[in-house]
Amino acid sequence: MPWLRDTCRGRRTQPEFAGVLNGDSIGFLAPQTADGSVALANFWAAYQNWWTIGRQPVITMVEGAPPFQVGYGYDYDPLSKVPPSTLKFARPYYPYVRYALTFTLPNDGYFGYEFGDTFHGNDWWYDELVFDLGYPRGPARRGVSGDASLSNLLENGGFESTLENTWYMVLVNSPNAAAAVQRDTSAHVEGAASAHITVTAADGTDLAR
Numbered sequence: 001m002p003w004l005r006d007t008c009r010g011r012r013t014q015p016e017f018a019g020v021l022n023g024d025s026i027g028f029l030a031p032q033t034a035d036g037s038v039a040l041a042n043f044w045a046a047y048q049n050w051w052t053i054g055r056q057p058v059i060t061m062v063e064g065a066p067p068f069q070v071g072y073g074y075d076y077d078p079l080s081k082v083p084p085s086t087l088k089f090a091r092p093y094y095p096y097v098r099y100a101l102t103f104t105l106p107n108d109g110y111f112g113y114e115f116g117d118t119f120h121g122n123d124w125w126y127d128e129l130v131f132d133l134g135y136p137r138g139p140a141r142r143g144v145s146g147d148a149s150l151s152n153l154l155e156n157g158g159f160e161s162t163l164e165n166t167w168y169m170v171l172v173n174s175p176n177a178a179a180a181v182q183r184d185t186s187a188h189v190e191g192a193a194s195a196h197i198t199v200t201a202a203d204g205t206d207l208a209r
Contacts, residue, residue: 022055027063027117028072030100035068043103045189051107064100064113066090071116078119090115091124101128158191159183167195177201 026046032038050060065071070090074081097113104111114122156166163183171177184196 020055022057023059023061024050024054025061025063027065028068030062030103031065031068031071031096034096034099037068047103047109048107060107060109062100062104062109062111063117064097064111065116066093066096072118076118078115082115082119087115091122097126098128105133159188159193159195160191163195169197 024046026043029038029043029046033040033043047060047062051058054060066089070086071078100113101111113124113126114120156163159167163181167181169179169181171179178201179197179199181195181197183193185193187196188194
């Protein structure tokens with residue numbers, strides 16, 4: 001397929017791809033974020049950014065898969081190595097099926113759910129694949145479940161105000177580590193600012209909290 005791009009590991013979209021490729025198939029990140037091993041923000045950025053940087057018309061696919069240890073734990077030939085009972089478990093594992101599908105819906109991407117990126121084409125079928133969702137009735141909005149609040153409980157989560165008394169740089173277990181964090185209004189994805197972390201000595205584990 002001409003102009004196709006595959007984001008196998010969901011790496012950050014590079015500007016040099018703009019105007020050259022229009023297809024992006026995002027593997028790995030659906031099960032990784034569902035497992036909790038990769039931040040959801042990384043998955044969201046990989047999916048959303050391509051709509052503005054890719055060659056038009058943009059085509060994007062989200063590759064859903066079972067838990068990462070299951071879908072990627074049988075080498076590069078899972079068809080001959082995965083036990084039948086594991087395959088039977090993976091196909092109807094609906095929390096991961098619907099997680100990837102729900103993630104895809106806020107934009108215009110394609111969705112698939114397979115055993116993993118080394119086992120494409122398995123004939124798994126779900127009723128959701130033929131359900132007519134219709135068209136959006138309005139812009140996206142934050143949903144509230146139970147007693148949850150619409151308020152953002154993370155203080156200064158968008159770095160829109162000074163970092164003083166809200167964000168701190170902590171250097172762990174290393175007297176030789178050195179880093180600083182400051183508010184940066186020249187580079188941001190949302191809002192008007194971001195947090196710029198400068199590491200001058202990378203000896204130890206640096207944490208921002």
